[in-house]
Amino acid sequence: MSGNNSSRWSNETDLIPVSLPGSVLICTIVSSSLSIFGAVLIFVTYCIVTVAKNQTRRLLVYLTIADLLTAVGNLMGAVRYTLRDESEYINKRDQMAVNCTNTDQICVIQSSITTFSSLASFFWTNIIMVHILMTLISQREWSRFFIKVLYHLVSWGVPLVITFLAASMQALGEDFSISSGPWCWIKGCLKPGEVIFWMTFTGKGWEILTYFLTMTFYILMKFYMIKKKMRFKDRSQNHLREEDELYIMIFFVIVILRVVGTARYFMAVTKAIDDNLLHSFGQTDMVLLHIQSVGDSAQAFCNCILFCVRDTDVRRELWKRICACRLSPDERRPLVTEVNSEVN
Known part of the structure; x- marks a missing residue:
């Protein structure tokens, strides 16, 4: 995959700006920083x-670990891009057009991190939706030990294997912002067909599959909820937990945040298919790049809003804990007792 075959994209200075x-850098740095802050707040x-x-919220924490790695990787890429020497960058770009084996090791490491974490995020998103669906159907916490082990084997193991394959085939590296922001992903010096294949295999294919799967799970859950509400007029007999209804919103979160990156992927596919369209998307692509630079790094921050703000039970107890920290030990004791009694 990484011979001396130069890519048409690596020579298109209009398509790939120096x-x-x-x-774009500001969008990435701010979004990544907010997500890192949001992830830490979720963990605390x-x-x-x-x-x-409980199991649903625990799964969201695992999803946040993956999204935190993505935010850290994207921030690492943006900082690397900011601190680069521009003349050296141009030389590397020209060298990579001739010899695609030349690449920046920091870029490869960052690409490996974000490839792994993005894939893990997609798998954990699907698992959360499956878990909520099965919990709603069974009306009890769907958390057998075997199921928990399977969750981790799939959500961490499959992304690790895919990332290892891409790295071993030397497909990861400087992409010159083809279908990404100011961070590295698939080497832009590969042939266009190879670039599209690795984009699909290491991310976009799984991302698009996640859109369809989570949409299917969302429709099934809403149908189930409507059916239960029609059967039980009294909500106290319904057994539908408010947190489950809240966390199915991750379907909208992932679509809203990442759909622009998916659009840029399809634009890249179009460019690879039709030479005449190479310069057609320049202005549009730059606008979408700004939006993608925010969205691809923002999921941990959105998780924080769901977990710490929108989840009423978590927000109420968190606020009481914060208030208790401001009080003296004698004043704090009754408030802590009240919180613990509410939980029990």
């Missing part, structure tokens, strides 16, 4: 809030 606008909240320790 310098990305500073606004999960540790100190007793009511947060």
